[in-house]
Amino acid sequence: MQPAPGPQTGKILPFVPDETSWVARHVQDLPRSGIRDFFDLVQSMEGIVSLGIGEPGESTPWNIREQAIFALESGKTGYTSNLGLLRLRQAISRYMERLTGVCYDPEGEILVTVGVSEALDCALRAIINPGEQILYAEPSYVAYSPGVLLAHGVPVGIPTRFEDGFRLRAQAVAQRAKPGVKALLLNAPANPTGTMVDEEELEGIAAISAKNDWVVLADEIYAELTYEKRHRSIAGLPGMKERTVVLNGLSKAFAMTGFRLGWACGPTSLIAAMVKIHQYSMLCAPILSQEAGIEALEHGAAKVESMRRSYQRKRNYLWRSLTALGFPCHRPEGAFYLFPSIVPFGLSSQEFAFRLLREARVAVVPGSAFGPSGEGYLRCSFSPRMGDLEEAVGRMSRWMRANFRKGTSPATEN
Numbered sequence: 387m388q389p390a391p392g393p394q395t396g397k398i399l400p401f402v403p404d405e406t407s408w409v410a411r412h413v414q415d416l417p418r419s420g421i422r423d424f425f426d427l428v429q430s431m432e433g434i435v436s437l438g439i440g441e442p443g444e445s446t447p448w449n450i451r452e453q454a455i456f457a458l459e460s461g462k463t464g465y466t467s468n469l470g471l472l473r474l475r476q477a478i479s480r481y482m483e484r485l486t487g488v489c490y491d492p493e494g495e496i497l498v499t500v501g502v503s504e505a506l507d508c509a510l511r512a513i514i515n516p517g518e519q520i521l522y523a524e525p526s527y528v529a530y531s532p533g534v535l536l537a538h539g540v541p542v543g544i545p546t547r548f549e550d551g552f553r554l555r556a557q558a559v560a561q562r563a564k565p566g567v568k569a570l571l572l573n574a575p576a577n578p579t580g581t582m583v584d585e586e587e588l589e590g591i592a593a594i595s596a597k598n599d600w601v602v603l604a605d606e607i608y609a610e611l612t613y614e615k616r617h618r619s620i621a622g623l624p625g626m627k628e629r630t631v632v633l634n635g636l637s638k639a640f641a642m643t644g645f646r647l648g649w650a651c652g653p654t655s656l657i658a659a660m661v662k663i664h665q666y667s668m669l670c671a672p673i674l675s676q677e678a679g680i681e682a683l684e685h686g687a688a689k690v691e692s693m694r695r696s697y698q699r700k701r702n703y704l705w706r707s708l709t710a711l712g713f714p715c716h717r718p719e720g721a722f723y724l725f726p727s728i729v730p731f732g733l734s735s736q737e738f739a740f741r742l743l744r745e746a747r748v749a750v751v752p753g754s755a756f757g758p759s760g761e762g763y764l765r766c767s768f769s770p771r772m773g774d775l776e777e778a779v780g781r782m783s784r785w786m787r788a789n790f791r792k793g794t795s796p797a798t799e800n
């Protein structure tokens with residue numbers, strides 16, 4: 387055996403780097419995404435039917451893909467303006483006016499980003515001074531809390547409850563209106579609950595935001611995917627355009643997750659601050675995606691509507707099926723997720739999801755991935771194809787019957 391190097395041997399001790407000391411403390415402290423851990427396991431298994439994905443089951447409509455191919459063939463391979471192609475910003479401006487009724491100037495009120503993810507990151511970094519708090523409804527999209535922490539802010543989840551349909555109430559927001567709060571991050575329709583914000587609550591939330599001089603970051607990525615009523619943007623309420631940055635993009639409604647295209651619309655001063663960050667980090671969104679984005683916004687409406695109808699049919703089927711299997715579950719008003727309760731079955735959301743995966747070969751996301759108030763629930767996406775949903779329901783039904791007394795047979799589609 388070699389003697390350990392050290393003063394006794396006369397050798398110089400090798401420098402053993404302490405790798406953790408290289409990583410910034412706030413990054414060290416960041417928890418790994420609960421969804422990632424779970425999906426690493428899913429990926430290592432075969433024959434799984436997944437209701438875990440957060441993206442459309444279909445690929446991008448052909449006319450949009452064709453436009454990306456055409457742009458590539460035409461040699462459009464360079465950088466664009468930091469703000470994004472002017473033609474795209476003009477198309478976004480027209481689209482946002484149709485969707486929300488709010489007019490944005492393509493010359494200074496719109497920034498094209500790499501998905502809503504980058505828009506959110508730039509917005510948070512642009513507004514947060516260290517230690518300032520950002521409020522958001524919980525259970526929440528998995529990136530909110532880490533995004534705030536990475537921007538040196540303090541994430542403050544406002545718990546919402548199953549009994550109240552996971553609604554964000556103005557009163558609950560008012561209770562958190564304390565010094566140190568900088569902004570409210572509002573996601574409607576919401577991931578993972580599919581909940582929208584009621585009209586009076588939205589007005590109440592707008593009034594509280596104005597009274598406390600908060601910025602509102604409105605993540606409206608699922609705005610097109612609503613089933614009973616149209617989405618209403620908080621930016622369209624009187625006095626709110628001036629303090630709201632609306633974040634939206636093509637990933638969900640246009641089935642374009644891989645194109646990585648989003649945007650932020652808001653007051654010139656905040657957009658200019660976000661551009662400062664975007665120009666040094668991302669420079670611009672990919673030009674091929676931007677070219678495809680123009681096609682999507684100008685000629686994509688009919689396809690978006692047909693995908694929305696298909697989600698609605700799949701939502702109805704999965705909701706009826708899970709309800710029949712004994713899961714207490716609200717019928718979501720938007721997005722493409724069900725958030726059923728597993729409280730009657732006496733397992734934690736992790737245990738339930740892991741057992742369902744191993745024993746029934748169906749993947750869903752444990753509710754705890756969406757914050758402490760997600761415990762006791764599962765996120766089940768109804769974006770996969772109908773055949774996969776039926777297969778998942780069949781497997782779940784057999785597994786439930788074998789393991790719990792409450793199971794009944796799954797519903798049929800109509």
Ligand SMILES: Cc1ncc(COP(=O)(O)O)c(C=O)c1O
Pocket residue numbers: 440500501502503504527573576577605607635636637643646647648
């Ligand atoms: C609420 C919400 N915001 C933002 C995103 C990120 O979207 P993008 O693909 O545009 O970055 C997602 C993706 O799942 C989401 O659910």
